[in-house]
Amino acid sequence: MWRLLVTRPCFPFSLLEEDSEEEADLCRICQIAGGSPANPLLEPCGCVGSLRFVHQECLKKWLKVKITSGADLGALKTCEMCKQGLLINLDDLNLTEFYQKHQQSRVRNAPTLPPQTTAG
Numbered sequence: 233m234w235r236l237l238v239t240r241p242c243f244p245f246s247l248l249e250e251d252s253e254e255e256a257d258l259c260r261i262c263q264i265a266g267g268s269p270a271n272p273l274l275e276p277c278g279c280v281g282s283l284r285f286v287h288q289e290c291l292k293k294w295l296k297v298k299i300t301s302g303a304d305l306g307a308l309k310t311c312e313m314c315k316q317g318l319l320i321n322l323d324d325l326n327l328t329e330f331y332q333k334h335q336q337s338r339v340r341n342a343p344t345l346p347p348q349t350t351a352g
């Protein structure tokens with residue numbers, strides 16, 4: 233009869249050890265560092281650390297998703313995480329237009345009109 237005695241070494245927890253690697257400016261959405269003149273990294277709100285930067289294009293896409301999921305313009309202009317107003321011009325990103333179109337399509341899809349039936 234073999235008995236395997238497993239002794240678990242008690243590792244000291246090194247949670248306080250900081251991983252202070254060089255922090256690049258990463259986009260919080262696509263996690264890619266750096267921007268370009270056409271698609272700059274923005275600091276749209278009061279978030280810090282890894283949430284600080286976001287690409288203009290990524291922000292635009294993200295806001296469009298929010299619009300499609302039913303957020304109103306006030307909510308769009310507020311960061312969900314830091315609750316600060318986003319320092320962006322929605323008109324620049326054509327988001328107001330996108331928002332209005334979305335609202336219109338919702339109105340059109342609303343079941344207010346009775347379906348027209350033609351007998352024939």
Ligand SMILES: [Zn+2]
Nearest residue numbers: 259262287290
């Ligand atoms: Zn990005």
Ligand SMILES: [Zn+2]
Nearest residue numbers: 277279311314
């Ligand atoms: Zn924020």
